[in-house]
Amino acid sequence: MKGLTGKTAVITGAGSGLGCGMAQRMAEEGVRVAVVDINLAGAEETVREITEAGGEARAFELDITDYSAAVSCIESVEAGLGSVDILVNNAGWDAAMPFLDTDPDLWKKIIDINLYGPLNLQHILVPKMLEHDGGKIINIASDAGRVGSSGEAVYSACKGGVIAFSKTLARELGRKGIIVNTVCPGPSDTPLFADFAGEGEAGKKLRASLERSIPLRRLGTADDIAGIVTFLASSEADFIIGQTISVSGGLTMHG
Ligand SMILES: NC(=O)c1ccc[n+]([C@@H]2O[C@H](COP(=O)([O-])OP(=O)(O)OC[C@H]3O[C@@H](n4cnc5c(N)ncnc54)[C@H](O)[C@@H]3O)[C@@H](O)[C@H]2O)c1
Structure with a gap:
């Protein structure tokens, strides 16, 4: 993809699941990747996989809910x-x-991670991007934020908030070169989904019923999400801004 070689990306939560896939895909395109995660061991494992494949990445430990720690991390x-x-x-x-x-x-913990975390990083990084040539921001929300998800009310509120926030920031700062878009994964096979689905028979039943409901008949994978995120970061997507894109195998279809 055009316009990625030599760029630097911060990817939060890249020590596991979807973020790990995004970090690997970006590194394949020549992006230097800051693998940022509260779980340093997970981040280091992602970095090991990237460097073994010939890419450039470094691990950074950060709890994204802590604003001043995020300032130091970005430095x-x-x-x-x-x-x-x-x-x-x-x-x-x-x-x-x-x-x-x-x-x-519990609401506080969910809101701190899923809403304040992205706010913190954007509040710290956008002024720095404005001092250079602008920047690309991709916020990972969820289809839960578009259509709701039983058992995830507060999480859905945060993800809906991320979608609305992204559109507003795109409107405020697009002309200054800050390009913000949102990607909404559908149910995807990661440790987070395994926790959501639960153990044993109940978990298997939920997974099977989701697979029956998804037009493409399977859960998403890290590879399914990594391509669109990398595309949105590239110059191929320079005229795409303020959009919300679901990657859900067709479980949700938005006009
Ligand atoms: N897996 C799904 O079905 C699904 C569906 C819709 C949206 N999403 C979204 O996709 C994103 C990635 O989810 P995933 O499924 O890969 O989950 P995951 O649990 O595999 O990975 C999430 C990562 O975030 C890190 N993290 C959690 N709290 C943190 C904090 N305070 N500071 C820094 N890092 C922190 C974890 O350590 C972990 O490495 C999330 O935003 C999630 O809400 C996932």
Whole structure:
């Protein structure tokens, strides 16, 4: 893809699942990748896989809910890999249960990770991108934020918030070169989905019923999401802004 070689990307939550796939795909295109995760061991494993394949990446430990830690982390990324051209807000978390079984402590944790985390990174990085040639931001929301998802009420609220926030930032700063888009994965085979589906027979049944409902008859994979994220970061997508793109095997279809 055009316009990626030599760029620097920050990808949060790249120590596992979908983010790991995005980091690998970007590195294949010659992007220097900052693999940012609260789980340093996971981030280091992603970096090992990228460097073994001939790419360039470094691991950075960060809890994205901590604004001042994020400031220091971005300073370390800039010192190690240069100024940041691409930000992928991918880190996310949920504990699935009916809304009436949840409590404010759990809401706070879900909102901190899924909404404040992306806000923190964008508030820190966008001014730096404006000082250079602008930048590409891809926010990873969820189809839960478009159509809802039983057992994920607060998470869905955050993801819907990320979608609306992305459109607003795109409107405010597009003309200054900040290009923001949102990708909404559908159910995808990662550790997060395994936690959501649960263990044993109930988990197997949920997976089978989702697979029956998805027109392409399978869950998503990290590879399914990595291509669109890398495309949106590339110059091939320079005229695409403020869009919300579902990658769900057709489970949801938006006009
Ligand atoms: N897997 C799915 O079915 C699915 C569906 C829709 C949306 N998504 C979204 O895709 C993204 C990636 O999910 P995944 O399925 O790969 O999950 P995952 O659990 O495999 O990976 C998430 C990563 O985020 C990291 N993380 C969590 N909290 C963090 C924090 N506070 N600071 C920094 N890193 C943190 C975790 O350590 C982990 O490495 C998330 O935003 C998720 O909401 C996933």
